[in-house]
Every structure is written in structure tokens, then in C-alpha cells.
Amino acid sequence: MIQTVHIAIREIKLGFRNPWAYSFMGLFALFMLCLLMINAQGYVQGYSGITGTTLNLILYLLPLMSLLLGSFSLTAEKEDGSWELLSVYPLSTLSFIIGKYIGLAIVLLVIVSIGFGAAGILGYVAGSGFGLSTYVQLLTFSSTVALFFLAIAILLGTIAKNRWQSLTIAVAIWFFAIIGWPPLLIATLGFMPYPMIKPAVTLLTFLNPAELSRLFTVVKLGGGAILGPEYYEWIKWIRQPGGSFGFAAVVLVWIGSVIAAAQLVWERRRLRG
Amino acid sequence: MKIMQKWIMAFILAALSITCLPHLINAEEQALDLQAIINEARTGSTIILPHGIYEGPILIEKTIHLKPRSGEEVAILNTSNQPAILIMADDVALTGLIIKDEQLKKQPTVLIQGDGVLLDQLHIHTGSFGIQMRKANHGQIQNTSIAWAGHVPERPVKLSDKGNGIDLYESNDNTFIGNTITSMHDGIYMENSDNNLIEENHFELLRYGVHCMYTKGTVIRNNVGNLNITGAMIMAARDVEVSNNTFTKQSENVNSQGILLFDAHGTSIVNNHVEGNRVGLYVEQSTMNHIKGNTMTANFIGIQLLDAENNAINSNQFIGNVASAEARNSVHNQLEGNYWDSFQGIDLDGDGRSEISYAINPFFQSLIKAKPGFQLFFQSPGMVFLEGLYQSQRQLWSVDASPLMEPSDQVRFIVPTQTLKHSAAVGAGLLSLAIYLIYLGVKRR
Numbered sequence: 147m148i149q150t151v152h153i154a155i156r157e158i159k160l161g162f163r164n165p166w167a168y169s170f171m172g173l174f175a176l177f178m179l180c181l182l183m184i185n186a187q188g189y190v191q192g193y194s195g196i197t198g199t200t201l202n203l204i205l206y207l208l209p210l211m212s213l214l215l216g217s218f219s220l221t222a223e224k225e226d227g228s229w230e231l232l233s234v235y236p237l238s239t240l241s242f243i244i245g246k247y248i249g250l251a252i253v254l255l256v257i258v259s260i261g262f263g264a265a266g267i268l269g270y271v272a273g274s275g276f277g278l279s280t281y282v283q284l285l286t287f288s289s290t291v292a293l294f295f296l297a298i299a300i301l302l303g304t305i306a307k308n309r310w311q312s313l314t315i316a317v318a319i320w321f322f323a324i325i326g327w328p329p330l331l332i333a334t335l336g337f338m339p340y341p342m343i344k345p346a347v348t349l350l351t352f353l354n355p356a357e358l359s360r361l362f363t364v365v366k367l368g369g370g371a372i373l374g375p376e377y378y379e380w381i382k383w384i385r386q387p388g389g390s391f392g393f394a395a396v397v398l399v400w401i402g403s404v405i406a407a408a409q410l411v412w413e414r415r416r417l418r419g
Numbered sequence: 420m421k422i423m424q425k426w427i428m429a430f431i432l433a434a435l436s437i438t439c440l441p442h443l444i445n446a447e448e449q450a451l452d453l454q455a456i457i458n459e460a461r462t463g464s465t466i467i468l469p470h471g472i473y474e475g476p477i478l479i480e481k482t483i484h485l486k487p488r489s490g491e492e493v494a495i496l497n498t499s500n501q502p503a504i505l506i507m508a509d510d511v512a513l514t515g516l517i518i519k520d521e522q523l524k525k526q527p528t529v530l531i532q533g534d535g536v537l538l539d540q541l542h543i544h545t546g547s548f549g550i551q552m553r554k555a556n557h558g559q560i561q562n563t564s565i566a567w568a569g570h571v572p573e574r575p576v577k578l579s580d581k582g583n584g585i586d587l588y589e590s591n592d593n594t595f596i597g598n599t600i601t602s603m604h605d606g607i608y609m610e611n612s613d614n615n616l617i618e619e620n621h622f623e624l625l626r627y628g629v630h631c632m633y634t635k636g637t638v639i640r641n642n643v644g645n646l647n648i649t650g651a652m653i654m655a656a657r658d659v660e661v662s663n664n665t666f667t668k669q670s671e672n673v674n675s676q677g678i679l680l681f682d683a684h685g686t687s688i689v690n691n692h693v694e695g696n697r698v699g700l701y702v703e704q705s706t707m708n709h710i711k712g713n714t715m716t717a718n719f720i721g722i723q724l725l726d727a728e729n730n731a732i733n734s735n736q737f738i739g740n741v742a743s744a745e746a747r748n749s750v751h752n753q754l755e756g757n758y759w760d761s762f763q764g765i766d767l768d769g770d771g772r773s774e775i776s777y778a779i780n781p782f783f784q785s786l787i788k789a790k791p792g793f794q795l796f797f798q799s800p801g802m803v804f805l806e807g808l809y810q811s812q813r814q815l816w817s818v819d820a821s822p823l824m825e826p827s828d829q830v831r832f833i834v835p836t837q838t839l840k841h842s843a844a845v846g847a848g849l850l851s852l853a854i855y856l857i858y859l860g861v862k863r864r
Binding site: 158159161162163192193194195196197198202205206252253256259260262263264265266267269270271273274275276277278281282285324325326327328329331332335336340343344346347351357360361368369371372373374375376377378 | 670671672673674675695697717718719720738739740741742760761786787790791792793794795796797798799800801802803804805839840841842843844845846847848849850851852853854856857859860861
């Protein structure tokens with residue numbers, strides 16, 4: 147436990163001395179402010195043009211940031227030899243991985259907070275921004291997306307041998323999860339018999355954290371009706387307070403299993419030397 | 420001499436009031452049996468009812484005017500399965516009555532079968548239809564409120580349990596002004612009824628605010644609809660005018676929209692404000708309609724065209740919608756001079772209109788028609804990307820040839836705005852926490 151805390155604190159210190167973290171922070175803050183500027187509506191509440199755009203732009207930026215920061219942090223341990231030093235101490239792989247995850251999660255959440263904090267304050271000054279519930283909903287969305295993709299990044303950093311490999315795989319994962327997802331599903335599921343499509347899409351959505359978080363947020367913002375009659379029961383369920391707990395449970399299970407997988411792989415490599 | 424004149428004038432006036440003016444009956448001495456009072460009244464008389472609760476059902480077979488004594492409350496309570504009030508005569512007028520008819524039943528609360536009936540300032544609480552008009556023409560219903568009051572034992576009330584607020588069948592040339600209809604099935608439902616005027620009414624928590632079926636010449640003007648499934652449902656109708664209405668927040672249902680045209684031809688949809696709905700204006704299988712000067716703001720889809728042809732869509736504003744427009748299989752529509760905030764045009768000659776046209780991509784609508792399961796991808800980043808790639812058969816797309824560069828006037832948003840203070844406060848908290856954490860991270864021990 148105390149080892150996990152030490153690793154996390156070390157990770158936070160490394161994270162905030164990493165110029166990458168600041169360039170991502172600047173990028174995220176800048177683009178949150180740009181969103182405010184293109185928004186002519188003044189006060190924004192619920193699912194509308196500007197919230198839809200915000201969701202999509204966050205989906206373009208945050209997963210890639212999380213994937214790169216997270217996977218680089220782990221491959222750096224291997225490349226710089228610091229892991230070899232750490233592994234001579236009685237430090238369990240699980241403590242190491244969880245410590246890494248918590249430390250990086252705090253760095254990412256700080257980046258998100260800076261962006262949203264700036265947008266909240268400047269939005270008030272400029273008289274154009276999000277109403278409280280929409281603001282909190284988008285903040286939750288960003289944090290969840292960051293945490294989801296950080297878990298994937300941890301697994302990726304475990305598997306990849308060096309920074310270059312993790313960069314290549316990170317970009318591939320980002321492309322398929324964010325941009326290639328609808329074309330991929332439309333192309334592959336198009337061959338399936340009609341009644342199979344909806345259950346297949348539903349099931350696959352649970353595998354793509356970007357899509358899962360986006361849909362949860364769209365429904366919570368009141369836009370569920372646009373997803374069509376096919377998903378009516380899901381929408382009704384998610385809209386209740388129970389839907390939020392269900393989503394939180396899915397997030398925990400999802401991140402937990404990816405971290406567990408990362409721990410297994412790392413442990414195997416450690417034993418093999 | 421002057422005194423003499425005054426006396427003569429007074430005598431003439433008294434004589435006139437006895438012979439010419441409608442007969443006034445003071446019902447105070449009668450029991451609360453309203454039917455008996457009506458039976459005794461002469462045709463053409465005005466019955467002034469004192470404060471009290473009167474028993475329904477009531478049958479009116481002669482021309483009378485029923486109203487409460489000034490400032491007093493008169494309620495008609497009906498517990499039977501008959502209409503609380505059945506009007507079979509022409510030119511009957513009811514004013515200022517409260518009608519409580521909370522039984523679940525087939526018969527409406529007020530049934531009108533005569534022409535020229537006036538209902539003014541009624542308050543109807545119904546467990547059935549509010550007002551039904553059957554072959555009733557030239558009537559007027561104004562300043563009346565109709566609300567659902569029925570209770571279904573042992574289960575929640577379903578939409579299908581409820582009747583319509585005002586329900587017309589083969590009734591023409593009626594006027595509905597300033598009524599408020601809430602929590603019913605449809606607000607005003609018209610079938611085979613022509614040339615009715617619907618003005619300045621308020622519709623809330625209904626299935627459809629106004630619903631036209633097989634009608635001609637209906638005018639729907641200056642109405643307000645909020646939180647219904649659909650504001651104005653124009654089906655199988657001709658020459659309908661829908662103008663200056665406001666329909667907001669009709670987004671809860673998967674079939675919600677502000678205004679829907681289905682199989683509607685030659686209607687004019689002018690200067691309406693449609694905000695925060697699932698689809699602002701939904702046009703399907705409709706032709707020759709004029710859609711002009713409307714504002715669609717903050718809807719999920721601004722305008723949706725499905726198999727709609729030869730419509731003129733001009734000078735509308737589409738602002739802050741998640742998707743400005745969706746279209747499928749809609750050709751020969753004349754789109755010009757609309758403002759689309761999602762579109763960046765180029766104005767070379769300075770006439771305020773873009774030289775680049777705005778084309779509505781049909782990819783998503785065609786996809787979900789074939790496979791509705793993919794509707795989950797609505798405006799997802801990948802779907803937006805894919806739509807950008809899809810360019811086939813561009814000549815068949817709906818295209819705005821000269822979109823406006825700027826919105827034509829000040830955009831108004833009706834849905835109430837609150838303060839941005841709260842999100843600024845949360846933002847400030849986040850920012851200070853984040854900066855503190857960074858400080859902790861970089862400081863040397």
C-alpha cells in the first residue's frame with residue numbers, strides 16, 4: 147500500500163516535470179477556450195450544437211493525450227533502466243502498476259481541470275459558457291475518457307518495448323476507437339442478419355470506452371431520443387440515477403480488468419527477466 | 420317639459436327591456452338542478468347562476484346563454500357516463516363555468532352538435548375528451564383551460580387512456596383562441612374539418628399540440644407549445660398555415676419534433692420559432708410547401724427532409740443545432756438564403772450570400788433507414804468523418820444554392836438562461852486545486 151503511494155507520488159513529480167504534460171495542458175486549455183469563442187449562444191444547457199461539438203473535440207484530443215502520456219511513462223521506465231533499479235527492491239508488480247496509474251491519473255485530471263477551470267472562469271467573464279449541470283456533465287465525461295484510455299495506455303506501455311512502438315500502437319488504437327469505429331462496425335456488421343445488428347452494436351459499444359462514455363453523456367444531457375427507438379429501454383435506464391451508478395460500475399470493472407491484464411503481462415516479463 | 424321627457428324616455432326604455440332584451444332568469448330561488456332550470460328557460464334567454472355546485476349531465480336543446488353571477492364560482496359536477504354537457508342547439512353560449520368530469524369514459528366532457536356555439540372562460544377537468552365537436556360549425560372556444568384529471572386504478576395513467584383536449588370531426592370554420600390545454604392526448608385534434616382558426620393557444624405535456632388529419636385551410640398562428648411529443652402535427656392536409664408559433668423542448672420522445680409535415684401539400688410554415696426539440700421541422704412525403712423565415716435553434720436536428728419534393732425552403736435560420744439538416748431522397752426542393760451556422764461560406768460579391776452552396780449529406784439518414792441499429796452513431800466523430808468521405812450522387816442531394824453568411828436578425832433563445840456563476844465557481848475551484856497540485860509536484864523537498 148505504502149509502496150503504491152510512493153510510486154504514485156514519484157509519478158506525479160515526474161509528470162509535472164515532463165514538458166509533454168505542459169504542452170498537452172496548453173493544448174487542452176486553448177481548445178476549451180476556442181470552443182467558448184465559437185459559441186454564440188451565450189448560455190448553453192443540454193445536448194445542443196456546441197455540446198455536441200465539445201464532446202467530439204474532447205474525443206479527438208483527450209484519448210490520444212492519455213494514451214501517449216501513459217504508455218510513454220511505462221516504456222520510459224524500461225528504456226531508461228529505472229525499472230531494473232526498482233525491481234531489485236521488494237516492490238510488487240501490482241503496487242507498481244497501480245501506483246503508476248494513480249499518479250498518471252492525477253496528472254491527467256489536473257490537465258483536464260486546468261482546461262475546464264479556465265473555460266469556466268473565462269466563460270463567466272465573457273458571458274458565454276456552459277450551465278452548471280452541462281459543465282459538470284462534460285467534466286465527468288472528460289475525466290472518464292481520460293481514465294479509460296489511461297488504463298489502455300498502461301497495458302500498452304506494458305506490452306510495447308520502447309517509445310516508438312507505443313507511439314505507433316497508441317495512434318492505431320486512437321484511430322480505431324474514435325474515427326474508425328463507425329466505418330468498422332458498419333462494414334463488418336453489414337454482413338450480419340438484420341436482427342443481430344442491434345445486439346452486436348450494443349455489445350461492441352461496451353468494448354469501446356470512447357463510444358460508451360459519449361453515449362452515456364449524450365443521454366445524460368437529455369439527447370437520448372436522437373439515438374432512436376431501438377435503444378429506448380437503454381436510454382430510459384441510463385436516465386435514472388441508477389444509470390449513473392451502473393455506468394460507474396462499468397467504468398470500474400473495465401479499468402480494473404485492463405489494469406489486471408497489464409499487471410499479469412508485466413509480472414510474466416519480470417519473472418522471465 | 421324636461422321632466423316629462425325624462426319620464427317618457429324611462430317608460431320607453433323599461434318597455435324595451437321587457438319585450439326586446441333576452442329574458443333574464445334569476446336562478447337563485449331554484450334548486451341546484453341545472454337541467455330543470457334550463458328546461459324552464461325560454462329560448463334565447465340568459466341564465467345567471469349563483470354560486471354553487473350543479474349536478475350533471477346537462478342537455479341543452481335550445482339557444483341559451485349560461486353564465487355565473489358576476490364574481491361567483493359555479494361548478495358543474497358530473498359523475499355519470501354521459502357528457503357533462505351535451506349541446507344540441509345552435510348559438511348556445513357557456514361562460515365562466517367550472518366543469519368537473521373526472522370519470523374515465525368514452526363520452527366527452529362537453530359534446531357540441533350545434534352551430535355557432537360559444538364557450539368562453541370555461542375550466543374543464545376531464546377524465547375523457549375535453550370538448551368534442553361533431554358537425555359543429557362556426558363555433559368559438561376561447562380563454563378556456565382543459566386539463567386531464569382522470570385516475571386509473573392500480574396503475575399509472577398512459578397516454579392512450581386520455582382523450583383529446585378539443586376534438587373535431589366534420590366541423591368547419593371554428594375559432595379557438597387563447598385556450599390552455601395540458602396533459603391530455605392531443606391538444607386540438609381536427610379530422611375532416613376545414614378552415615378552422617387556432618390562435619394564441621398554449622399546449623403543454625400533450626402528445627401533439629395541434630393535430631390535423633385530412634383538413635384544408637387550417638390556420639395555426641401565434642401558439643405556444645412546450646414539452647409535448649410534437650408541437651404541430653400536419654398530416655394529410657392541404658393549405659395549412661402555421662405561422663409565428665413557438666415550440667420548445669419537445670425532445671423526450673424518440674418521435675419528438677417541433678413541427679411535423681407528413682403528406683402535407685401547399686402549406687406555409689412561416690416565422691415559427693422552434694427550439695430545443697429532437698427534430699425542429701420534420702418534413703416527410705410532403706410537396707409544394709413554403710417554409711420561410713423560421714428559426715430552428717438548439718435542436719438535435721434542425722430540419723429533416725425525407726422523400727420531400729418541390730418544397731421552397733427560404734430565409735430560415737439554423738443555429739446551435741447538433742446537426743443543422745438531414746435529408747434523404749429529397750429532390751427538387753428549392754433551398755435558398757437560409758443561414759446554417761455549421762456551414763462556412765465564401766461571399767465574393769458582397770451580397771451577404773455565399774457563392775459556395777451548402778449540401779445536406781444523405782449518408783446517415785440512408786444508413787439508419789436500412790439499419791436502424793446504427794442510429795447510435797448520430798454525430799459521433801467517426802460518423803462525421805465518414806459523412807465527409809461520402810460524396811456519391813451529389814446531384815440528388817438537397818442543396819442550399821446561396822446560404823446566408825450571417826444570421827438575418829438577432830437570434831433569440833427562449834429556453835430560460837440561468838447564471839454562469841456556478842460553473843465559474845466550480846471552474847475556479849478546479850483551477851486552484853490543479854495549480855496547487857502542480858506546485859506540490861514541482862517543488863523541491
